[in-house]
Amino acid sequence: MASITLDNLGKVYPGGTRAVGDVNMQIADGEFIVLVGPSGCGKSTLLRMVAGLESITEGEVRIGDRVVNTVEPADRDIAMVFQNYALYPHMSVRQNLAYGLKNRGTSKAEITRRVDEAAEILQIGQFLDRKPRALSGGQRQRVAMGRAIVREPAAFLFDEPLSNLDAKLRVAMRLEIKELQRRLRTTSLYVTHDQLEAMTLADRLVVLNGGQVEQIGTPLEVYRNPASTFVAGFIGSPAMNLIPSRAVPHLPGSAHAGIIGIRPEDLAVDPDGPIEMQVRAVEELGAQRLVHGHTNGADLTITLGSHADLHDTLRLSAQPEALHRFDEKTGKRLA
Amino acid sequence: MKRTIFSNQLLPWLLLAPQLAITFIFFLWPAGQAIKQSFLREDAFGINSSFVGLANFTALLDSPEYLNSLKVTAVFAISVTVVSMGVALLLAVAVDRMLKSSRTYTTLLVWPYAVAPAVAGILWWFIFNPTVGVMPYVLEVIGYDWNHISSKTDAMILVVIASAWKQISYNFLFFVAGLQAIPASMREAAAIDGAGPVRRFFDITFPLLSPTTFFLLVVNIVYSMFETFAVIDATTEGGPAQATNIMVYKVYFDGFIGQNLGSSAAQSVILMLIVISLTVIQFRWVEKKVEY
Ligand SMILES: Nc1ncnc2c1ncn2[C@@H]1O[C@H](COP(=O)(O)OP(=O)(O)OP(=O)(O)O)[C@@H](O)[C@H]1O
Ligand SMILES: [Mg+2]
Numbered sequence: 160m161a162s163i164t165l166d167n168l169g170k171v172y173p174g175g176t177r178a179v180g181d182v183n184m185q186i187a188d189g190e191f192i193v194l195v196g197p198s199g200c201g202k203s204t205l206l207r208m209v210a211g212l213e214s215i216t217e218g219e220v221r222i223g224d225r226v227v228n229t230v231e232p233a234d235r236d237i238a239m240v241f242q243n244y245a246l247y248p249h250m251s252v253r254q255n256l257a258y259g260l261k262n263r264g265t266s267k268a269e270i271t272r273r274v275d276e277a278a279e280i281l282q283i284g285q286f287l288d289r290k291p292r293a294l295s296g297g298q299r300q301r302v303a304m305g306r307a308i309v310r311e312p313a314a315f316l317f318d319e320p321l322s323n324l325d326a327k328l329r330v331a332m333r334l335e336i337k338e339l340q341r342r343l344r345t346t347s348l349y350v351t352h353d354q355l356e357a358m359t360l361a362d363r364l365v366v367l368n369g370g371q372v373e374q375i376g377t378p379l380e381v382y383r384n385p386a387s388t389f390v391a392g393f394i395g396s397p398a399m400n401l402i403p404s405r406a407v408p409h410l411p412g413s414a415h416a417g418i419i420g421i422r423p424e425d426l427a428v429d430p431d432g433p434i435e436m437q438v439r440a441v442e443e444l445g446a447q448r449l450v451h452g453h454t455n456g457a458d459l460t461i462t463l464g465s466h467a468d469l470h471d472t473l474r475l476s477a478q479p480e481a482l483h484r485f486d487e488k489t490g491k492r493l494a
Numbered sequence: 495m496k497r498t499i500f501s502n503q504l505l506p507w508l509l510l511a512p513q514l515a516i517t518f519i520f521f522l523w524p525a526g527q528a529i530k531q532s533f534l535r536e537d538a539f540g541i542n543s544s545f546v547g548l549a550n551f552t553a554l555l556d557s558p559e560y561l562n563s564l565k566v567t568a569v570f571a572i573s574v575t576v577v578s579m580g581v582a583l584l585l586a587v588a589v590d591r592m593l594k595s596s597r598t599y600t601t602l603l604v605w606p607y608a609v610a611p612a613v614a615g616i617l618w619w620f621i622f623n624p625t626v627g628v629m630p631y632v633l634e635v636i637g638y639d640w641n642h643i644s645s646k647t648d649a650m651i652l653v654v655i656a657s658a659w660k661q662i663s664y665n666f667l668f669f670v671a672g673l674q675a676i677p678a679s680m681r682e683a684a685a686i687d688g689a690g691p692v693r694r695f696f697d698i699t700f701p702l703l704s705p706t707t708f709f710l711l712v713v714n715i716v717y718s719m720f721e722t723f724a725v726i727d728a729t730t731e732g733g734p735a736q737a738t739n740i741m742v743y744k745v746y747f748d749g750f751i752g753q754n755l756g757s758s759a760a761q762s763v764i765l766m767l768i769v770i771s772l773t774v775i776q777f778r779w780v781e782k783k784v785e786y
Contacts, residue, residue, distance in 0.1 A: 212682050231685070232682070233685060239682075241682075243677060245677065245683040247684070247697075249702065258687050259687035262688035262693065310687075
């Protein structure tokens with residue numbers, strides 16, 4: 160168990176690519192932090208710097224009170240779950256789980272105890288003598304998690320551990336990871352590009368964009384008060400409408416903001432509403448429908464109940480507190 | 495897959511004919527001749543030959559010279575294989591770490607493979623020549639009196655080096671390809687699991703490389719037993735005192751120099767059997783693919 164501190168952390172690759180810059184954050188003991196952002200934004204790089212698999216070119220990583228910049232991965236007391244699981248194909252599941260303990264000179268009895276315990280937690284007891292290739296994707300995933308938990312490390316690092324699973328299994332494993340972490344209370348750093356995974360798993364999430372931190376906060380904070388148009392567009396599905404205020408002149412506060420953000424679910428059909436929307440397409444999702452269109456040249460999406468009447472034009476309104484205002488140039492949130 | 499149907503029954507045979515002819519003329523026919531010859535004994539003038547059954551074979555197995563040749567071949571083949579694969583693996587592991595920037599290094603290491611075995615043999619013969627070579631001079635400085643013309647050990651070392659040298663490039667290429675095929679995350683996981691570089695190599699890299707290693711093992715044994723004729727001929731000619739007279743060279747020496755065709759043919763047949771069994775072992779393994 161330990162806290163993790165990132166202090167002005169940055170990475171410049173030998174080719175000159177600046178993958179990560181100026182990351183500052185405090186991860187409390189037992190906290191579940193999710194790093195989220197689009198492909199190439201530096202999530203893996205950041206995680207691998209914490210793991211010790213990538214050299215640190217700027218700043219500091221501290222695990223507990225110890226600066227670990229030059230500490231070998233093995234000595235950082237962390238465990239990592241890889242996207243491709245990285246199970247050792249020539250070893251049985253039991254040997255896979257035991258390998259890290261064996262290398263650290265743990266006693267035979269203790270190894271057996273911990274492996275059996277992990278197998279019990281993850282329900283992989285009946286696979287212990289199989290080789291990884293004889294397991295399904297989901298079972299491999301569990302073994303990979305097992306390999307991390309037997310070590311009882313100070314922190315878990317996950318790099319998109321669910322992205323090789325099918326959609327249904329992903330949802331199930333997501334829940335299991337959440338439960339597991341709640342039970343073990345181990346500090347976790349989890350990388351994903353899936354905002355839904357990020358929202359559901361995180362105690363706090365870190366939105367990265369181009370190697371920079373855009374926002375750090377609890378899922379609800381980030382959802383309710385996105386710090387920038389980037390975060391607003393990235394977190395939440397369907398994405399928040401970001402409309403130039405010219406297109407919606409009658410909304411409160413639009414006079415002194417460049418961009419108005421409104422979540423699709425915050426727009427309601429209202430015959431007296433200030434926004435007139437021309438409907439272009441409707442997506443039927445069963446429980447609800449997504450209506451796409453535009454107003455004064457700006458794209459607009461709303462969610463409606465499946466019983467709502469549809470017309471070619473709709474008048475819409477939104478509660479004043481549901482409006483987000485952003486600066487047009489910087490994209491930053493205005494108070 | 496699309497199947498090509500030949501309406502003409504003759505055409506496929508015509509297309510195969512050159513390949514079949516070459517196989518027959520240069521392989522099947524001489525092999526048949528060797529088998530036939532191995533059961534015959536010619537008289538001193540090479541005019542008449544008579545059927546002697548397995549006499550040629552039993553004579554061989556009773557001959558201390560042939561048994562010596564078997565032993566020499568085993569020592570030679572194992573040494574060449576171990577040296578060429580060991581050095582190649584070391585180089586491949588070194589290159590694997592920095593492969594992106596090392597195109598030139600890779601190319602350089604492939605060069606020896608383009609050098610004919612005889613040339614390689616002469617090259618090494620010069621380098622190790624007791625009177626004009628560089629190595630004996632260097633060895634003398636560190637107190638070793640090199641002479642492969644009189645010393646059996648030195649002669650063996652010379653032919654092993656001269657033969658292994660060329661094979662290193664070939665093995666190297668396969669090892670590099672094999673290493674590249676191992677996902678980096680496997681080694682990273684092992685690093686996090688507390689395995690140092692040496693441990694990582696023996697616990698993870700080497701086992702995952704085993705299909706490549708086994709393939710190369712067979713290839714190198716076959717090479718050292720059958721393709722090193724030119725090297726031996728250019729350096730030691732089997733000497734001194736039979737110390738480097740490997741089976742292939744003995745076949746040639748007994749057959750063409752000694753004119754003992756029956757014995758030479760019997761030796762070829764034994765060699766043929768060895769090749770066949772090595773090939774069978776290899777195919778068996780390839781079928782099983784990988785052990786994990
Ligand atoms: N070894 C490397 N050498 C040079 N540049 C690299 C290297 N690894 C990554 N990069 C660059 O650093 C940036 C961040 O890469 P990183 O792998 O951290 O992204 P990511 O957020 O994990 O993306 P994804 O979601 O696709 O996995 C990218 O622009 C990438 O091209
Ligand atoms: Mg990544």
